[in-house]
Amino acid sequence: MxxxxxxxxxxxxxxxxxxxxxxxxxxxxxxxxxxxxxxxxxxxxxxxxxxxxxxxxxxxxxxxxxxxxxxxxxxxxxxxxxxxxxxxxxxxxxxxxxxxxxxxxxxxxxxxxxxxxxxxxxxxxxxxxxxxxxxxxxxxxxxxxxxxxxxxxxxxxxxxxxxxxxxxxxxxxxxxxxxxxxxxxxxxxxxxxxxxxxxxxxxxxxxxxxxxxxxxxxxxxxxxxxxxGMYPDTRRPIDLKPALSLKTRVAFVKRVPPGSAVSYGGTYVSWKETSLAVLPIGYADGLSRGLSNKAQVIIKGQYCPIVGQVTMDHTLVDVGDLPVAIGDEVILLGSDGRLEVSADTWARHLGTINYEITCTLSSRVERVYV
Ligand SMILES: Cc1ncc(COP(=O)(O)O)c(C=O)c1O
Incomplete structure (x- = not known):
């Protein structure tokens, strides 16, 4: 096997x-x-x-x-x-x-x-x-x-x-x-x-x-x-490079009509026809529920917003009209060379510090060394 x-x-x-x-x-x-x-x-x-x-x-x-x-x-x-x-x-x-x-x-x-x-x-x-x-x-x-x-x-x-x-x-x-x-x-x-x-x-x-x-x-x-590779505040007196990127792959994509409520509690409702991508990552992995309707991910060179509540194992993003398919790579933290989502950005959304972001990635997330 x-x-x-x-x-x-x-x-x-x-x-x-x-x-x-x-x-x-x-x-x-x-x-x-x-x-x-x-x-x-x-x-x-x-x-x-x-x-x-x-x-x-x-x-x-x-x-x-x-x-x-x-x-x-x-x-x-x-x-x-x-x-x-x-x-x-x-x-x-x-x-x-x-x-x-x-x-x-x-x-x-x-x-x-x-x-x-x-x-x-x-x-x-x-x-x-x-x-x-x-x-x-x-x-x-x-x-x-x-x-x-x-x-x-x-x-x-x-x-x-x-x-x-x-x-x-x-x-x-x-x-x-x-x-x-x-x-x-x-x-x-x-x-x-x-x-x-x-x-x-x-x-x-x-x-x-x-x-x-x-x-x-x-x-x-x-x-x-x-x-x-993280800094304690916004000053950058030396050049440091963030060492960690968090990634996943799209598990499912579907086209939904306007007015579709998304995830627990329906905290997001689509306002136009759009595509939703389901990501197989949730708060049990360290993607905090506090990022619901706040953070963005990078798919195919574009930022896409997390919509609705982050759940234990799944998170939804609105990919609009991007041609996204099952298996496409998604960057939750890190950079594609042009766009970046940093631990500082998540920390700002969550009212915490970058230390807490990487420390709370759970043991369910495999670390891959490159
Ligand atoms: C006693 C002590 N020294 C050094 C450090 C390292 O701090 P920093 O991650 O801000 O470099 C810590 C971390 O909390 C600490 O508790």
């Missing part, structure tokens, strides 16, 4: 990933390490498949949110250093040590348990300690930070590889808040230096800070969004 190939797929361009990595590499220069953030299955692009390309083109580190994401990379043969950015549970520490994953630490209890796990396995556990300078999420506040670093230093089996923070608003045009966070981070660094504590890697910058707040690049930058 031949392999089942679904009629919906996400094409991921490894050439574009490589291009984007090279762009960041040349921006940050040789003195700065590049950490590619591949959490959430590489922002929906496929973590393992893209990681090999990233490493081949100058990425030094990978970062995941979860230990299990990092373990999948190790089992897939990735030997590059990996930092787990999220909060690691007590029952996940053994795995982190066994798979040589650097752990984010921001409180003493987990530091002690990690030390015990490392000693028990006769290994050294790598640690990056996180300070909260204004994001308000994971991380110890700067006032208590020096003591935590001293504690971690004193625990057996632990090696501090880095100290880091995360910016909350580096994509804003007004960088006042980022500058304030930066100042707090600089004070943490000065405090550690005053305690004679030397840290191999200080890091702070995400994609936006790497692009718009260059002083924060320090020893390493943690780039997610930009590596996949």
């Amino acid at each position: 031949s392999k089942l190939a679904r009629q919906v797929w996400a094409e991921v361009s490894l050439d574009h990933i490589a291009h984007n990595v090279r762009q960041f590499r040349s921006l940050i220069g040789p003195g700065c390490e590049l950490m590619a953030v591949v959490k959430a299955n590489g922002y929906g692009h496929g973590a393992l498949e893209t990681a090999y390309t990233m490493i081949a083109h100058g990425t030094n580190w990978l970062a995941t949110a979860l230990p299990e994401e990092a373990v999948r990379l190790r089992r897939g043969g990735i030997t590059a250093p990996i930092l787990v950015l999220g909060a690691v549970g007590a029952d996940e520490l053994d795995i982190c040590v066994a798979y040589d994953l650097a752990v984010t630490v921001f409180e003493p209890h987990i530091a002690r348990l990690l030390s015990q796990a490392a000693v028990a396995q006769r290994k050294t556990a790598k640690v990056h300690i996180k300070v909260d300078t204004g994001m308000g999420r994971l991380g110890l506040l700067p006032c208590d930070f020096g003591d935590l670093v001293e504690l971690v230093q004193s625990l057996p089996g632990l090696e501090i590889q880095g100290v880091f923070t995360h910016f909350a608003r580096a994509e804003d045009e007004d960088l006042e808040y980022t500058a304030w966070q930066w100042e707090r981070f600089c004070r943490v660094r000065a405090d550690l230096a005053a305690r004679n504590i030397s840290i191999p890697l200080y890091h702070a910058a995400n994609t936006a800070a790497t692009l718009f707040f260059p002083q924060s690049r320090l020893d390493l930058v943690r780039v997610g969004l930009g590596i996949y």
